[in-house]
Amino acid sequence: MSSTLSSTTSHNANAEPIVSVSGLGKTYSSGFQALKKIDLTIRRGEIFALLGPNGAGKTTLINIICGIVNPSEGTVLADGHDIVRDYRAARTKIGLVPQELHTDAFESVWATVNFSRGLFGKPPNPVYLEKVLRDLSLWDKKDSKIMTLSGGMKRRVLIAKALSHEPRILFLDEPTAGVDVELRRDMWQMVRALRESGVTIILTTHYIEEAEEMADRIGVISKGEIILVEDKAVLMRKLGKKQLILQLQSPLERVPESLASYALELSADGNTLTYTFDVQSEQTGIATLLRQLGEHGIDFKDLHSSESSLEDIFVSLVRSNGNGARA
Template sequence: MRVRGLGKTYAGGFTALQDVDLDIRKGELFALLGPNGAGKTTLISIVCGIVNPSRGTVTADGHDVTREYRAAREKIGLVPQELTTDAFETVWNTVSFSRGLFGKAKNPAYIEKLLRDLSLWDKKDSKIMMLSGGMKRRVMIAKALSHEPEILFLDEPTAGVDVELRRDMWEVVRGLRERGVTIILTTHYIEEAEQMADRVGVINKGRIMLVEDTAELMRKLGEKRLILQLSEPLQRVPETLASHRLTLAADGRELVYTYDAQGERTGITGLLRELSAAGITFRDLSTKQSSLEEIFVNLVRSSQ
């Protein structure tokens, strides 16, 4: 999928997207992160043909989403944030109907496998109105996958759903990625993006701030902390240790050394040597690395 110079300005002058350029590789899982109102849903809506762009172009699997709408839309599946299903229809019929909307031939075996994968098979004859919120979310996912899309958008797919659905959904997503389906995920559960995404994009105020491989982003912008549980409390950090990024807990019993995630072994070795020379001993130590969520929050704050 390719986005070039994409912008969207609504009536009244509000600009939701500003000159967005983005390339998403075939077969990858791409996480699009941003605070509320950052432009994530507007971007997805334009790609999926729900909202018209004010300027710029988008191609999905080589098809322009405006000029070649039908061909582009056939390649795309969307799981929206909102639950929008036919309350009086059965699970089997609504998923089968979604497949038919795209001109796909009937394939009961595929629909059955899809419903089984999403733990919906025993509900296939149930009307949508009788399902729980989590089950309705599963139906939305099944509808999005009914026509076997090459590009799948998951817009906050696990918002307000149970742990079981998350596990089932991620198993389906892993299988789709192995088949070569391109998956674009937006989520406020950033640990999901950290665990699943090949690359991460951060959007804020309608602009793409960065796009980076997940592991490389963690390496470049993440920090590690060496946490020392002291044998005896300190009143303050000795001046001889001022060159290190040290923080002393309020009770004086914990000393935290912060360093970049690329590793700073010589710094740690030197710190431990200096602690020993200063007569400071510790009874336990542990390390902790920045999460993607912490990196994301710092990025957004820095752009305010």
């Protein structure tokens, strides 16, 4: 997708905020508190992944920012516009691709996308809409009724509808749920192109490997509270754990007491030693450990390492917050 949608903007740490959430809370009439004093800033031009277990508050937060649900307290600014006091201006800045596939089945692709643009008071722009449909590989389906399309194509139509009014902020709620691998890959290429064109992307996904690959920053929500927001690289560095697995030349009965500080795990058969460490201790820890093992006459015939994935970190964070481990 070329930069016709907008000029490229930076998505680095110095980028100005495009979404500002302050003291946001939502309590339903039943008394259920879905969100508790949320403070969150989304940077202009970034891809921000919002992760959390089912029922954590992800969809409620998105729906409030998009103007679908009213907040109980707090404020939200979308590109400088208050979502309550200046609803129309705020809403025109936002596109939403919902998880559910709901479109007018009897309309053509072109008619439904063109109508969606008109809902936001935008003047007709067939050149722009043609570009959106071409970028989403929908142009040859423009006259097809939506009911005749595959599930993957219907999801592309939802994205086209969300982009029809040229938003600067795009919410993707589980955008690849139920989508085959090839289409998922195409969609993420499109997301990258959108980000490069200046659109800010906020996504939720159950495929944590996608967030690990795509996102600039990660936010984790649990029990209606934001428990962490961090640059992805920093998060992986700070919370990621690595393991060094040593296959020993001969079985070991027990780990020498002098090596207790390494918290080594010895396998039941005594043939494998596992050393778990963080990035800070990587350089000095491994070299010192291997030297001390040699001093104790403990030789190894093979070694390999592994490291935490974003999923490992996410599960650990949610568990420590007293929630289930479902993504």
